[in-house]
Amino acid sequence: xxxxxxxxxxxxxxxxxxxxxxLLIAQMVGPKRPNPVKDEPFESGNPPxxxxxxxxxxxxxxxxxxxxxxxxxxxxxxxxxxxxxxxGIFGLVEMGIFLTVVVVGFVYAxxxxxxxxx
Amino acid sequence: METNLAPLLPSAEVVLTALSVLxxxxxxxxxxxxxxxxxxxxxxxxxxxxxxxLWGSHEGAFQxxxxxxxxxxxxxxxxxxxxxITILSxxxxxxxxxxxxxxxxxxxxxxxxxxxxxxxxxDLILFFLGLETMSIGVYIxxxxxxxxxxxxxxxxxxxxxxxxxxxxxxxxxALIYGAAGSTHLGRxxxxxxxxxxxxxxILSAGVFLLFVGLAFKVAAVPFHFWVPDVYDGAxxxxxxxxxxxxxxxAFAGWARIFLYQLSPLQSEWTLPLKALAILTMTVGxxxxxxxxxxxxxxxxxxxxxxxxxxxxxxxxxxxxGQALLFYxxxxxxxxxxxxxxxxxxxxxENDHEAYSDFAGxxxxxxxxxxAMSLFMLSLAGFPPLAGFTGKFYLFRSAVVAGHxxxxxxxxLNSLLSVVYYLRVIVMMYMEEGGAEGKPFARAPYLYLAIxxxxxxxVYLGVLPAPALDLSRISFISLH
Numbered sequence: 001x002x003x004x005x006x007x008x009x010x011x012x013x014x015x016x017x018x019x020x021x022x023l024l025i026a027q028m029v030g031p032k033r034p035n036p037v038k039d040e041p042f043e044s045g046n047p048p049x050x051x052x053x054x055x056x057x058x059x060x061x062x063x064x065x066x067x068x069x070x071x072x073x074x075x076x077x078x079x080x081x082x083x084x085x086x087x088g089i090f091g092l093v094e095m096g097i098f099l100t101v102v103v104v105g106f107v108y109a110x111x112x113x114x115x116x117x118x
Numbered sequence: 119m120e121t122n123l124a125p126l127l128p129s130a131e132v133v134l135t136a137l138s139v140l141x142x143x144x145x146x147x148x149x150x151x152x153x154x155x156x157x158x159x160x161x162x163x164x165x166x167x168x169x170x171x172l173w174g175s176h177e178g179a180f181q182x183x184x185x186x187x188x189x190x191x192x193x194x195x196x197x198x199x200x201x202x203i204t205i206l207s208x209x210x211x212x213x214x215x216x217x218x219x220x221x222x223x224x225x226x227x228x229x230x231x232x233x234x235x236x237x238x239x240x241d242l243i244l245f246f247l248g249l250e251t252m253s254i255g256v257y258i259x260x261x262x263x264x265x266x267x268x269x270x271x272x273x274x275x276x277x278x279x280x281x282x283x284x285x286x287x288x289x290x291x292a293l294i295y296g297a298a299g300s301t302h303l304g305r306x307x308x309x310x311x312x313x314x315x316x317x318x319x320i321l322s323a324g325v326f327l328l329f330v331g332l333a334f335k336v337a338a339v340p341f342h343f344w345v346p347d348v349y350d351g352a353x354x355x356x357x358x359x360x361x362x363x364x365x366x367x368a369f370a371g372w373a374r375i376f377l378y379q380l381s382p383l384q385s386e387w388t389l390p391l392k393a394l395a396i397l398t399m400t401v402g403x404x405x406x407x408x409x410x411x412x413x414x415x416x417x418x419x420x421x422x423x424x425x426x427x428x429x430x431x432x433x434x435x436x437x438x439g440q441a442l443l444f445y446x447x448x449x450x451x452x453x454x455x456x457x458x459x460x461x462x463x464x465x466x467e468n469d470h471e472a473y474s475d476f477a478g479x480x481x482x483x484x485x486x487x488x489a490m491s492l493f494m495l496s497l498a499g500f501p502p503l504a505g506f507t508g509k510f511y512l513f514r515s516a517v518v519a520g521h522x523x524x525x526x527x528x529x530l531n532s533l534l535s536v537v538y539y540l541r542v543i544v545m546m547y548m549e550e551g552g553a554e555g556k557p558f559a560r561a562p563y564l565y566l567a568i569x570x571x572x573x574x575x576v577y578l579g580v581l582p583a584p585a586l587d588l589s590r591i592s593f594i595s596l597h
Contacts, residue, residue: 104137111144 062114073102124172125179125186128165128194129234132201135161136227143220151219155209155563158223162202162230169194176595183241183302188595192443192588193237193370196450200363201230203454206567208355210560211461217262217353225262226359229255233367237374242291242301242328245371249287249335252367253280256360260352272351279334279344287331293324303379310382325383328375329390335368336424339398346405349417354464357413358457361420362450369427373442377434378596384434392432392524399425399531407538413471415538416456419497422535423449429512429528433519439593441511444586448496448504448578455493455571459486462556462564470554476542477551485565486555489572491543496575498539499532504578511586 041048080087080095087094109115123130138161139154146153169191177186204226212219232251239245257280261273295301297320298309310321334341349357376387402422409415427449430442463470463479480487496503509532513525546553558565578585 101133101137104141108140108144 059117066109066114069105070102073099122177122179124175125177125184125190125238127172128169128191128198129231129238131161131165131168132198132227132231132234135165136224136231139220139227140224143218143224152209154220154223155205158205158227159202161227162198162205166195166198169198178240181302182304183244184235184238185240186238188592189370189374190234190238192592193366194234196366196446197230197233197237197363200359200366200450200454201226203458203567203570204355204359204363206563206570207358207454207458207461208353209563210556211353211355211464211564214464214466215263215353216265222259222262225255225259229253229259229359230363233363233370236367237370239371240303240374242294242303242306242375245375246284246287246291249367249371250284252364253284253335256356256364259356259359260348262356263353266351268351269353270351272348275344276348276352283331283334283341285331286327286334290324290327290329290331293320293327295324297321297324303375307379307382310380322383322386325380325387326390329387332368332372333394336365336372336427337398337421338394338424338428339401339421340394342398342402342421345421346414346417349420350411350414354413354457354461354469357417358454361416361453361457365420365424365427366446366450369431369442369446372431373439373593374596377431377439381434388432391428392521395425395428395432395524396527397425398422398428399528403531403534406535409538410473411471412473412476412542413460413469416453416460419535419538420453422531423453423497425531426509426512426528429516429521429524432521432524433515435515435519436590436593437511437515437518439596440586440590441508441515443589443592444578444582445508445512447585447589448508448575451504451571451574451578452493452496455489455568455575456497458564458568458571459490459493462486462561462568463554464556465554473541473545474549474551475553476545477549477553478546479551479553479555480546482553483555483557485558486568487546489568490546492572492575494539494542496579498536502579504575504582507579507582 076098077095080091084091135158139157142157143151143154172186173188173191175186176188178184179186205223208222208226211217212222229252232248232253232255235248236245236252237248239248257273257277260276261269263269291301294306297318298306300306300309330341337345349360352360376384399422402418402420402425406415406418406422409418427442427445430438430445432438433441460471462483463475476490479490492503496505499505499509501507509528513528516522516525516528545551556564
C-alpha cells in the first residue's frame with residue numbers, strides 16, 4: 001500500500017499548482033496600467049512619509065525583554081496550576097523556588113531603575 | 119515520587135550565593151561592597167565543603183541525567199577554586215575600572231554553576247543547558263568594562279562566535295538523538311551497542327558536529343580565531359577565568375561524552391582528534407612567539423595548552439584521563455598566576471600589558487618577579503614545577519596508547535614555547551625599565567591569589583602523587 005502521508009503530498013501538489021496557475025493567469029490576462037500613486041508602498045491606508053529606518057529609544061528594548069521574562073514566568077504557572085493536585089507538595093516547593101529566582105530578578109530590575117521610563 | 123536532590127547541593131549553594139550577592143548589592147552603600155567578596159567566598163567554600171562531604175558517592179538525580187560521581191566532584195572543586203581565585207584577583211581590578219561589583223561576582227558564580235552542571239550532566243540536553251548558562255555569563259563578563267571599546271568588541275565577537283558554535287553543538291545533539299533515539303548518554307551508549315549499521319552515518323555526523331562545537335569552546339586550532347581578541351579585550355581576571363575554567367568545563371564534557379559514553383566509536387574520531395591536537399599545539403605556539411603584548415601571548419599560549427590537553431583525549435583510557443585531569447589542575451595554577459601578575463601591573467586606565475612593561479619588574483617588586491618567573495618556567499615545562507609533571511604524564515599517556523609521534527611533536531612544541539616564555543623573564547631581570555606593579559598594601563587580595571597560585575604550581579610539581587591519585591580515582595569513577 002501507499003504511505004499514509006501520501007494524500008498530504010497530493011494536497012501539497014494541488015495547492016502548489018493552484019497558486020502557480022492563478023499567478024500565471026493574472027500575469028498573462030490582467031491589464032497593467034501603473035501610475036505613481038499605485039507604485040507607492042502601502043502603509044495601512046495612510047499616506048506614506050519618512051524612512052522606515054528611524055531611531056527610537058532603546059528603552060523599548062528593555063521593556064520588551066522584561067515583558068518576555070515575566071510573561072514566560074506566567075506561562076510556566078499555568079501547567080503547574082492544572083496539575084497542582086497531582087504534583088502536591090513537591091510541585092509547590094519547586095514552584096516556590098522558581099518564583100523566588102524570578103522575584104530576585106524583578107527586585108533587581110526595579111531597584112536598578114529598569115522600570116522607570118525617564 | 120522520591121527525588122534524590124543530594125547531587126544538586128553544591129550547585130544549588132552556588133546559585134543561592136549568586137542570588138544573595140545580587141540582592142545585597144542593591145541595598146548596601148558603595149563603601150560596603152567588600153562584604154560581597156566575603157559572601158561570595160564563603161558561599162564557594164560552603165559549596166566546596168558539601169562537595170567534599172559527598173566525595174565517594176555515586177548517585178544520580180532526575181533519571182540519572184545528573185550524575186554525582188567523583189569525576190563530577192573533582193571538576194566541581196576545580197571550578198569552585200577557579201571562581202574563588204577569579205574573585206580574589208578581580209577585587210582591585212573591578213574597583214579601578216568602575217565595573218559594577220555585585221553583578222560581576224554574581225555572574226562569576228552563575229557561570230560557575232553552569233560549569234558544574236556541564237561536568238555532572240549525563241544527558242546532552244542538560245549538558246547544553248549548563249554550557250549556555252556558563253557561556254552567557256562569560257559573554258557579559260567579557261563586556262563588563264563598558265568604557266573600553268575593546269571590551270565591547272570582544273564581548274560581541276565572543277557572543278556571535280559562541281552562538282555559532284552552539285548551533286553546531288545543538289545540531290549534533292539533534293542528529294545523535296535521531297540516530298540513537300535518546301539524548302541520555304547512557305541510553306545512547308546502549309543503543310550504540312545494539313545497532314551498528316542502522317543510521318551510522320547520521321550518528322557519525324552528529325558526533326562530528328558535537329566535536330566541532332566543543333572544539334570551539336576549548337579553542338582548538340581551526341576554531342581559535344576569536345581567542346586572542348576576546349582574551350585581550352576582556353577584563354584580565356575574566357580572561358584568566360575563561361582560559362582556565364571555561365576550558366576545563368569543555369574538557370570535562372569532552373571526557374565524559376567521548377572518553378566514556380561514546381568510547382565504542384573511538385576508532386572513528388582518533389585520527390581527526392590527533393590532527394586537531396597537532397595543529398592546535400603548533401599554531402598556538404608559533405603565533406605566540408610573534409606577539410608583543412603579554413596578554414595576547416598568554417591567549418595564544420592557552421591555545422597551545424589546549425593542544426597539549428587534546429593529546430590526553432587522543433590517548434584515552436585510564437592514563438589519558440588521569441593525565442587530562444592532572445594537567446587541568448596544574449594549568450589552572452600557573453595560568454591564574456600569570457594573569458594575576460598581569461593584573462598587578464595595571465595602573466588606572468593603562469593596562470601595561472606589553473613585554474616592555476615588564477622591564478625591571480624583578481628588582482622593583484621581587485615577589486611579583488619571582489612569581490612570574492615561576493609561572494613562565496612552569497608553563498614552558500621546566501622541572502620541578504607543575505607544568506613539567508603535567509606534561510610528563512600527558513606525553514607518557516600518549517606513548518602508552520601507542521601515539522609516540524604525538525608525544526614527540528608535543529615535546530618539540532614545548533621546546534618552541536620556551537622562546538616566548540623566557541622573553542618575559544629576560545625582560546624582568548635583564549632590561550632597565552620603569553615597571554611599576556602594585557605594592558602589597560594596595561592589592562592584598564590579588565597578592566593572596568598569586569601566592570595560592572605559586573603554592574599550587576610548586577606543590578603539584580614537587581609532590582604530584584596525591585593529586586595524581588585523585589585524578590585517577592576521579593576518572594575511574596566514570597565507569
